[in-house]
Amino acid sequence: MPCSSARTLWSTGPPAGSRWINTRPLLLKDAQGRHYLHVFDGWMMAERFDGDYQRLVAAEHTGAEKLHKMF
Numbered sequence: 001m002p003c004s005s006a007r008t009l010w011s012t013g014p015p016a017g018s019r020w021i022n023t024r025p026l027l028l029k030d031a032q033g034r035h036y037l038h039v040f041d042g043w044m045m046a047e048r049f050d051g052d053y054q055r056l057v058a059a060e061h062t063g064a065e066k067l068h069k070m071f
Contacts, residue, residue, distance in 0.1 A: 036064040
């Protein structure tokens with residue numbers, strides 16, 4: 001997933017969450033520890049970084065979209 005040989009790490013942003021930096025895909029983590037992965041025009045969510053990601057339906061995108069706008 002890293003876009004270069006540089007180390008990847010979480011960048012803490014607003015109190016609401018963090019963003020995984022130095023990667024091509026957008027990966028966000030909210031204050032509750034849920035991980036959101038942006039895929040094409042939608043979002044997937046997992047409880048852990050290495051967990052099973054589930055596709056979110058449009059109505060569930062709100063949390064991920066709010067977090068995305070903070071970064």
